[in-house]
Amino acid sequence: DQQVKQNSPSLSVQEGRISILNCDYTNSMFDYFLWYKKYPAEGPTFLISISSIKDKNEDGRFTVFLNKSAKHLSLHIVPSQPGDSAVYFCAASITGTYKYIFGTGTRLKVLA
Amino acid sequence: GAVVSQHPSRVICKSGTSVKIECRSLDFQATTMFWYRQFPKKSLMLMATSNEGSKATYEQGVEKDKFLINHASLTLSTLTVTSAHPEDSSFYICSATSDAGTQYFGPGTRLLVL
Numbered sequence: 434d435q436q437v438k439q440n441s442p443s444l445s446v447q448e449g450r451i452s453i454l455n456c457d458y459t460n461s462m463f464d465y466f467l468w469y470k471k472y473p474a475e476g477p478t479f480l481i482s483i484s485s486i487k488d489k490n491e492d493g494r495f496t497v498f499l500n501k502s503a504k505h506l507s508l509h510i511v512p513s514q515p516g517d518s519a520v521y522f523c524a525a526s527i528t529g530t531y532k533y534i535f536g537t538g539t540r541l542k543v544l545a
Numbered sequence: 546g547a548v549v550s551q552h553p554s555r556v557i558c559k560s561g562t563s564v565k566i567e568c569r570s571l572d573f574q575a576t577t578m579f580w581y582r583q584f585p586k587k588s589l590m591l592m593a594t595s596n597e598g599s600k601a602t603y604e605q606g607v608e609k610d611k612f613l614i615n616h617a618s619l620t621l622s623t624l625t626v627t628s629a630h631p632e633d634s635s636f637y638i639c640s641a642t643s644d645a646g647t648q649y650f651g652p653g654t655r656l657l658v659l
Contacts, residue, residue, distance in 0.1 A: 467647065476549070476638050476650035477589070522589065531577050533648060535589045 436460050437525050439536035447544050452510040454539050456523035459504065463525035467533070468497060468508045471520045480521075481508070513543045547573050549641050551651035558629055559659055566624045566654045568639030574619035575641035579648060580612070583636045595622050629658040 438457045446452045454468075464485040469477035483490040483497045483506070490497050496509045510517055520540045524533040548571040558564050568578060577596050581589040593614050595601040601614035611633075613625040622641075626633055634657050640648040 469650070474636070474653065474655065476551070476640075476652045479647055479649060482647060531579075531594060531642065531648075532591060533579075534591075537588045 435537070436463075437523060437534045437536040439521075439523060439539045441539050442537070443540040443542070445542045445544060446513045448515055449512045452508075452513045452517065452541055452543065454508045454510075454521050454523075454541065456506045456508075456536050457504060458506075458525050458534075460525070460527075460534075461504065462527050463534075464528050465526045466497070466499060466506050467524045467526070468495075469522045469524060469535075470517075471522060471538070473520075477522060510541075513541075515543050515545050517541060518543050547641070547643070547649040549575075549639065549649050549651040551639055551654050553654060554652060555655045555657075557657045557659065560630055561628055563625055563627045564629055564656060566626075566637055566639075566656075568622045568624070568641070568651050570620045570641040570643075570649075573641075573643045575622075575643055576619065577642050578616055578622040579640045579642075580614060580622075580624050581638045581640065583638060583653075589638060592624075626656065629656070631658045634658045 467482040468480045471477040481495045499506045520538045522538045523536045550569045552567045580592045583589050592607045593601045593603045595614045595616035597616050603609045616622040638653040640650045642648045
Protein backbone atom coordinates (compact mmCIF):
# COMPACT_ATOMS: atom_id res chain seq x y z
CA ASP A 434 0.00 0.00 0.00
CA GLN A 435 1.64 3.20 -1.24
CA GLN A 436 0.78 5.83 1.35
CA VAL A 437 2.59 8.58 -0.50
CA LYS A 438 2.16 8.87 -4.23
CA GLN A 439 3.71 10.95 -6.93
CA ASN A 440 1.59 10.18 -9.95
CA SER A 441 3.78 11.94 -12.51
CA PRO A 442 6.96 9.96 -13.08
CA SER A 443 8.44 12.73 -15.19
CA LEU A 444 8.03 16.39 -16.03
CA SER A 445 9.69 18.66 -18.59
CA VAL A 446 9.70 22.42 -18.19
CA GLN A 447 11.31 25.24 -20.11
CA GLU A 448 14.00 27.22 -18.33
CA GLY A 449 12.57 30.25 -16.59
CA ARG A 450 9.08 28.81 -16.30
CA ILE A 451 7.41 27.35 -13.22
CA SER A 452 7.80 23.69 -12.30
CA ILE A 453 4.99 22.17 -10.27
CA LEU A 454 5.51 18.78 -8.71
CA ASN A 455 2.62 17.06 -7.01
CA CYS A 456 2.30 14.59 -4.20
CA ASP A 457 -0.72 12.87 -2.63
CA TYR A 458 -0.96 10.96 0.60
CA THR A 459 -3.55 8.72 2.18
CA ASN A 460 -2.70 8.68 5.87
CA SER A 461 -4.40 11.58 7.66
CA MET A 462 -2.01 11.11 10.59
CA PHE A 463 0.89 12.54 8.59
CA ASP A 464 1.69 16.01 9.91
CA TYR A 465 5.12 16.81 8.54
CA PHE A 466 6.07 16.82 4.89
CA LEU A 467 9.33 17.27 3.06
CA TRP A 468 10.72 17.52 -0.43
CA TYR A 469 14.08 16.09 -1.40
CA LYS A 470 16.07 16.38 -4.59
CA LYS A 471 18.17 13.49 -5.79
CA TYR A 472 20.78 13.08 -8.47
CA PRO A 473 21.68 9.62 -9.80
CA ALA A 474 23.97 7.60 -7.52
CA GLU A 475 23.75 10.24 -4.80
CA GLY A 476 21.78 10.56 -1.60
CA PRO A 477 18.73 12.85 -1.42
CA THR A 478 19.29 16.48 -0.56
CA PHE A 479 16.78 18.24 1.66
CA LEU A 480 14.95 21.10 -0.07
CA ILE A 481 12.04 22.31 1.99
CA SER A 482 9.53 21.10 4.53
CA ILE A 483 6.13 22.05 5.87
CA SER A 484 4.23 21.28 9.01
CA SER A 485 0.53 20.55 8.88
CA ILE A 486 -0.21 23.71 10.85
CA LYS A 487 0.77 25.69 7.76
CA ASP A 488 -0.49 25.65 4.23
CA LYS A 489 2.49 27.30 2.60
CA ASN A 490 6.22 27.54 3.14
CA GLU A 491 8.61 29.46 0.94
CA ASP A 492 12.38 29.36 0.60
CA GLY A 493 13.85 31.28 -2.28
CA ARG A 494 12.72 29.76 -5.55
CA PHE A 495 11.01 26.87 -3.77
CA THR A 496 7.50 26.99 -2.32
CA VAL A 497 5.59 24.08 -0.87
CA PHE A 498 1.81 24.16 -0.61
CA LEU A 499 -0.19 21.84 1.59
CA ASN A 500 -3.89 21.11 1.19
CA LYS A 501 -4.81 18.96 4.15
CA SER A 502 -8.42 18.41 3.17
CA ALA A 503 -7.30 17.04 -0.20
CA LYS A 504 -4.28 15.28 1.29
CA HIS A 505 -2.19 16.91 -1.35
CA LEU A 506 1.02 18.87 -1.45
CA SER A 507 2.92 20.47 -4.23
CA LEU A 508 6.35 21.93 -4.81
CA HIS A 509 6.67 25.01 -6.99
CA ILE A 510 10.02 25.99 -8.42
CA VAL A 511 10.17 29.37 -10.06
CA PRO A 512 12.03 30.27 -12.11
CA SER A 513 13.18 26.80 -13.12
CA GLN A 514 16.85 26.39 -13.96
CA PRO A 515 18.68 23.60 -15.82
CA GLY A 516 20.48 22.73 -12.57
CA ASP A 517 17.11 21.84 -11.08
CA SER A 518 16.97 18.77 -13.32
CA ALA A 519 16.85 15.82 -10.92
CA VAL A 520 14.45 13.40 -9.31
CA TYR A 521 12.25 14.96 -6.64
CA PHE A 522 10.84 12.90 -3.80
CA CYS A 523 8.16 13.99 -1.40
CA ALA A 524 8.13 12.42 2.04
CA ALA A 525 5.59 12.33 4.84
CA SER A 526 6.03 11.74 8.51
CA ILE A 527 4.18 11.66 11.80
CA THR A 528 5.87 13.89 14.36
CA GLY A 529 7.63 11.84 16.98
CA THR A 530 7.90 8.69 14.89
CA TYR A 531 11.04 9.82 13.05
CA LYS A 532 10.03 7.68 10.07
CA TYR A 533 9.63 9.08 6.59
CA ILE A 534 7.47 7.51 3.93
CA PHE A 535 8.69 8.46 0.50
CA GLY A 536 6.82 8.85 -2.73
CA THR A 537 8.04 7.20 -5.91
CA GLY A 538 9.66 10.34 -7.25
CA THR A 539 9.20 12.66 -10.22
CA ARG A 540 12.02 13.20 -12.67
CA LEU A 541 12.19 16.89 -13.56
CA LYS A 542 13.95 18.00 -16.69
CA VAL A 543 14.46 21.71 -17.20
CA LEU A 544 15.17 22.52 -20.81
CA ALA A 545 17.56 25.33 -21.64
CA GLY B 546 23.63 22.11 6.48
CA ALA B 547 24.35 18.86 8.27
CA VAL B 548 26.76 16.49 6.56
CA VAL B 549 26.43 12.73 6.48
CA SER B 550 29.04 10.51 4.87
CA GLN B 551 28.96 6.89 3.78
CA HIS B 552 31.77 4.49 3.11
CA PRO B 553 32.35 2.82 0.77
CA SER B 554 30.58 4.57 -2.07
CA ARG B 555 30.69 1.45 -4.17
CA VAL B 556 31.46 -2.18 -3.39
CA ILE B 557 31.53 -5.36 -5.43
CA CYS B 558 31.61 -8.65 -3.59
CA LYS B 559 31.22 -12.34 -4.20
CA SER B 560 28.06 -14.16 -3.28
CA GLY B 561 28.21 -15.52 0.26
CA THR B 562 30.52 -12.87 1.65
CA SER B 563 29.60 -10.11 4.11
CA VAL B 564 29.82 -6.41 3.43
CA LYS B 565 29.93 -3.57 5.96
CA ILE B 566 28.74 -0.08 5.14
CA GLU B 567 29.51 2.84 7.43
CA CYS B 568 27.40 5.94 7.95
CA ARG B 569 28.80 8.93 9.80
CA SER B 570 27.34 12.26 10.82
CA LEU B 571 30.26 14.65 10.45
CA ASP B 572 29.11 17.84 12.12
CA PHE B 573 26.31 16.86 14.44
CA GLN B 574 25.36 14.14 16.87
CA ALA B 575 22.81 11.80 15.39
CA THR B 576 20.49 10.37 17.98
CA THR B 577 18.73 8.41 15.30
CA MET B 578 19.99 6.95 12.05
CA PHE B 579 18.05 5.26 9.31
CA TRP B 580 18.93 2.80 6.60
CA TYR B 581 17.14 2.83 3.28
CA ARG B 582 17.34 0.77 0.16
CA GLN B 583 16.53 1.99 -3.32
CA PHE B 584 15.89 -0.21 -6.33
CA PRO B 585 16.26 1.29 -9.81
CA LYS B 586 13.53 3.79 -10.57
CA LYS B 587 11.82 3.04 -7.28
CA SER B 588 11.23 4.92 -4.08
CA LEU B 589 13.45 4.81 -1.03
CA MET B 590 12.33 1.97 1.19
CA LEU B 591 13.06 2.26 4.89
CA MET B 592 14.82 -0.84 6.16
CA ALA B 593 15.48 -0.01 9.79
CA THR B 594 15.75 2.70 12.39
CA SER B 595 18.61 2.72 14.85
CA ASN B 596 19.06 4.70 18.02
CA GLU B 597 22.45 5.07 19.61
CA GLY B 598 23.11 2.36 22.13
CA SER B 599 20.00 0.32 21.46
CA LYS B 600 18.84 -2.36 19.07
CA ALA B 601 17.64 -1.35 15.66
CA THR B 602 13.97 -1.48 14.77
CA TYR B 603 13.41 -3.25 11.48
CA GLU B 604 10.60 -2.67 9.03
CA GLN B 605 8.29 -5.48 8.13
CA GLY B 606 9.87 -7.86 5.66
CA VAL B 607 13.46 -6.90 6.44
CA GLU B 608 15.53 -9.76 7.82
CA LYS B 609 17.35 -8.55 10.91
CA ASP B 610 19.80 -11.45 10.81
CA LYS B 611 20.76 -10.63 7.27
CA PHE B 612 21.04 -6.87 7.66
CA LEU B 613 22.91 -6.28 10.89
CA ILE B 614 22.81 -2.72 12.17
CA ASN B 615 25.03 -1.29 14.86
CA HIS B 616 24.79 2.26 16.20
CA ALA B 617 27.68 2.34 18.63
CA SER B 618 28.10 6.09 18.89
CA LEU B 619 26.24 9.31 18.18
CA THR B 620 28.15 9.77 14.95
CA LEU B 621 28.45 6.25 13.52
CA SER B 622 26.09 3.53 12.38
CA THR B 623 27.03 0.46 10.39
CA LEU B 624 25.01 -1.83 8.18
CA THR B 625 26.41 -5.29 7.53
CA VAL B 626 24.90 -7.34 4.75
CA THR B 627 25.65 -10.91 5.75
CA SER B 628 26.00 -13.78 3.30
CA ALA B 629 25.22 -11.45 0.44
CA HIS B 630 23.38 -12.74 -2.62
CA PRO B 631 22.86 -11.14 -6.03
CA GLU B 632 19.33 -10.07 -5.04
CA ASP B 633 20.90 -7.92 -2.31
CA SER B 634 22.47 -5.77 -5.01
CA SER B 635 21.03 -2.32 -4.56
CA PHE B 636 21.70 1.27 -3.57
CA TYR B 637 21.84 1.62 0.20
CA ILE B 638 21.40 5.05 1.75
CA CYS B 639 21.63 6.13 5.35
CA SER B 640 20.22 9.21 6.97
CA ALA B 641 20.65 10.84 10.33
CA THR B 642 18.73 13.22 12.49
CA SER B 643 19.47 15.02 15.72
CA ASP B 644 15.85 15.81 16.46
CA ALA B 645 12.39 14.78 15.35
CA GLY B 646 12.62 16.90 12.24
CA THR B 647 14.76 16.76 9.19
CA GLN B 648 16.72 13.72 8.13
CA TYR B 649 20.01 14.37 6.36
CA PHE B 650 21.09 11.73 3.90
CA GLY B 651 24.42 10.23 3.05
CA PRO B 652 25.58 9.91 -0.56
CA GLY B 653 24.66 6.24 -0.74
CA THR B 654 26.53 2.98 -1.32
CA ARG B 655 26.14 0.97 -4.49
CA LEU B 656 26.41 -2.75 -3.69
CA LEU B 657 26.89 -5.30 -6.44
CA VAL B 658 26.93 -8.95 -5.48
CA LEU B 659 28.31 -11.28 -8.12
